[in-house]
Amino acid sequence: MKTSKGVIQGYNGLAMVDAKHQVIVHAEAFGDGQEQHLLEPMIEGTSKHL
Known part of the structure; x- marks a missing residue:
């Protein structure tokens, strides 16, 4: 993921x-x-869970 200090390993958590x-x-x-x-x-x- 791009940041102001370069590229880091990161994740987006969605719910x-x-x-x-x-x-x-x-x-x-x-x-x-x-x-x-x-x-x-x-x-x-979501459809699979419902």
Whole structure:
């Protein structure tokens, strides 16, 4: 992941939450800096759990 001091190993932690019951229904860690293309895998993972 790019930072102001160079490149470091890092991860984005994303979670899908049921707002009504305040429960995490799916969570995953990705090694990508950008999150735009991660919506589809998160939706697919949530669908598998529900």
